[in-house]
Amino acid sequence: MHIEDNGPNPHAFDIETATRENATYRTVAWTGKYLQVTLMSIAPGESIGLEVHPETDQFLRLDAGRGTCVMGPEKDRLTFEQEVSDGWSIQVPASTWHDVRNTGDEPLRLYAIYAPAHHAPGLVQYTAQEAEQDEESGRDEPPSWTVQPDSRADDEHA
Template identity: 65%
Template sequence: MDIHDNGPKPNVFDIETATVENSNYRAVAWTGKHLQVTLMSIEPGKTIGLEVHKGTDQFLRIDQGKGVAKIGPAEDDLQEYEVEDGWSIQVPEGMWHDVENTGDEPLRLYAIYAPTHHAKGIVQATAEKAEEDEEAGRDEPPKWVAEVDTKGEEKA
């Protein structure tokens, strides 16, 4: 399935099929002013990578595979949850989190960020490419998205 980020225009697609067919580490499927949809694929034994988002809540849904979600207020204070196909994970702003693939097939999931967190339409085949893009400033939300400060309040 070919997904093209046409945000912020209306968009309709079969998210479950797109998620299961996605083999990229991260592919932004749609970017709105206040929300963004990304598709992710994590190889067996790999993780999303421990991270925290300031000013952004995150919803993740597993559509294939199984893993462990780790969420907590600090890098060294994480609670673990076993997750698999059909499970969702909600990560409040400011919480450290990671998802590890503990299965023997790719862990396929989609993530919804509110507000938008990544560059419109960016596709990153690997976690290394995603990190490289972030460090180089190529993975920033578009200027037209709602700007939110680190307290989660929309800027004027």
């Protein structure tokens, strides 16, 4: 299934099918003025990567696979741990260190909703390494028409 990010315009698609079929690390599916939808696929034994978004709340929903979600107030103090699988949702408050690890033997397929928007619209990143390079180069920035916090703090990665 091909998804076209049409910016802050009305949009509808079968998110469960799109999530299950997505084979990229991250594909930005829709970017609104206040939130954003991305599709993700995490290979067995890999993870999203321990990170924190200082001013971004995040909602994740798993549509295939199984894993472990960890969260906490500091990267060395992950006080929350939960096994997750198809149908589970994860809510990540802003400023919370978090990671989702694929503990299964098939890709972990999920979608993420960021508020505010967090990535460049329509961006497709095939690997976590490509996502990291895009962030470092400034290629992965939310568009100017999104509403962002006044003091946009940089994300951190462990």
